[in-house]
């Protein structure tokens with residue numbers, strides 16, 4: 001089976017993890033700050049906080065932005081459930097904005113018209129989670145203009161997008177948002193097994209997120225309500241969590257960061273071959289907005305079903321039977337039973353639902369060989385021309 005995505009682990013990665021196992025610190029040592037510095041230096045953000053998943057990063061990002069019961073969080077329906085669930089964790093209401101049919105990202109025009117209605121109704125969101133689907137950045141300039149006009153905060157869910165660029169900046173630079181989140185799950189661009197990071201240029205947000213990551217506990221006397229009782233003293237000044245990343249994960253992250261540029265350029269090479277070799281098949285290939293340089297976490301094709309004598313599920317099953325580990329990113333979040341119970345219905349976001357009826361993620365990962373790619377192309381040609 002050729003999977004749709006797979007981690008790339010080098011001997012250097014293994015050595016880095018082993019040397020942590022032989023060191024004094026398995027957690028709360030020097031590797032986590034080193035990983036944070038490697039990522040923040042690379043993307044040009046002031047602060048970076050490593051945590052145990054992107055889901056945790058989204059949660060503390062929402063809390064730091066003050067999201068709570070009675071507030072609203074909006075995001076795209078075409079994302080992993082975590083981009084929306086972070087709002088529910090905080091007791092906020094979640095709603096969605098339909099996608100742009102070309103980029104498959106949240107559509108800024110749909111956002112503007114929904115904001116205008118929400119303004120009339122007094123139901124404006126406090127937080128918008130902009131998801132860079134497949135690594136392609138959202139139209140951040142438009143989103144940040146609307147954020148200023150309507151007074152909401154912006155989190156970039158860049159789980160797919162580390163190493164990519166928006167205009168001249170690396171994603172994570174944060175010029176157009178309050179907080180950016182990366183995921184280091186093994187299918188993503190770099191991995192720490194499980195892991196995530198929240199980046200910001202705001203000192204207060206960084207301080208809040210650092211507290212929330214570790215039980216709401218501080219050792220900084222300046223933040224305490226009283227003088228420390230002694231050198232052992234720490235104080236819990238908020239209700240936080242244990243969302244810390246381990247030293248083993250961070251060492252793997254530091255090592256993976258040295259190959260980020262290679263990872264992205266190999267993905268671009270593979271995508272260029274797909275773009276060329278699949279162009280005559282009855283499918284829509286991914287379209288890239290000229291303002292972005294995608295991290296290319298995923299290569300999603302859309303079936304032109306009116307030109308095929310097979311259904312979406314038939315094509316998907318045939319590809320799996322022929323040994324391609326294809327996948328579908330994503331089932332629109334509002335179609336999940338949990339969200340249907342919250343009041344969402346099929347038909348609420350028609351462009352997202354149409355995308356779901358046509359999309360298939362085909363194999364693309366750093367270690368994929370030219371032969372493996374040729375095999376994928378051959379199978380796609382056979383399955384889609386019959």
Ligand SMILES: *Cc1c(COP(=O)(O)O)cnc(C)c1O
Pocket residue numbers: 052053054055056079080082083131157159160182183184185194195196
């Ligand atoms: C993978 C992913 C997440 C969650 O990442 P974890 O690190 O597994 O918690 C969130 N949002 C998107 C868009 C993702 O793809």
